[in-house]
Amino acid sequence: MAKIRLVALAKHYHRGGEVIRALDGVRLDIDDGEFVAVVGRSASGKTTMLGLMGLLLRPTSGRLFIDDLDTGKLDECELAASDSCSRNRTCPRA
Ligand SMILES: Nc1ncnc2c1ncn2[C@@H]1O[C@H](COP(=O)(O)OP(=O)(O)OP(=O)(O)O)[C@@H](O)[C@H]1O
Ligand SMILES: [Mg+2]
Numbered sequence: 001m002a003k004i005r006l007v008a009l010a011k012h013y014h015r016g017g018e019v020i021r022a023l024d025g026v027r028l029d030i031d032d033g034e035f036v037a038v039v040g041r042s043a044s045g046k047t048t049m050l051g052l053m054g055l056l057l058r059p060t061s062g063r064l065f066i067d068d069l070d071t072g073k074l075d076e077c078e079l080a081a082s083d084s085c086s087r088n089r090t091c092p093r094a
Contacts, residue, residue, distance in 0.1 A: 001068055002029035004053060009062035011048050022048040025062070055079050 006028040013020040022045040030036050038046045051057040052064060055071060064071045071079065 002065070003032040003034070003067065004030040005065040006053070007063040007065070009052060009064060010060045011045070011052060011057060012060045023052070
């Protein structure tokens with residue numbers, strides 16, 4: 001089981017009628033304890049990918065799994081509490 005799994009992950013930004021395909025169909029598995037460096041030219045989408053993996057951004061399409069949990073199925077409250085220590089904490093609903 002991969003610790004973090006990106007499946008066809010895409011993030012598109014919209015700016016002034018233009019679509020910026022910052023990420024388009026990224027596939028990546030990172031195992032528990034694996035050390036990974038993200039390298040690429042400026043504007044290749046490194047920060048966007050890390051923002052998605054940190055659950056700070058929502059993907060346009062694709063899936064992001066952490067510990068086999070499909071993060072796309074989490075609501076905002078659950079996203080905030082989705083680190084491995086607090087995933088089982090109950091989120092108060094408004
Ligand atoms: N909030 C945003 N709104 C619109 N476009 C964005 C936004 N954030 C990033 N982009 C665009 O998405 C693309 C990828 O940007 P990103 O910051 O992920 O690249 P990067 O690889 O981290 O670049 P750098 O090496 O310069 O830090 C760029 O074309 C950037 O202009
Ligand atoms: Mg960056």
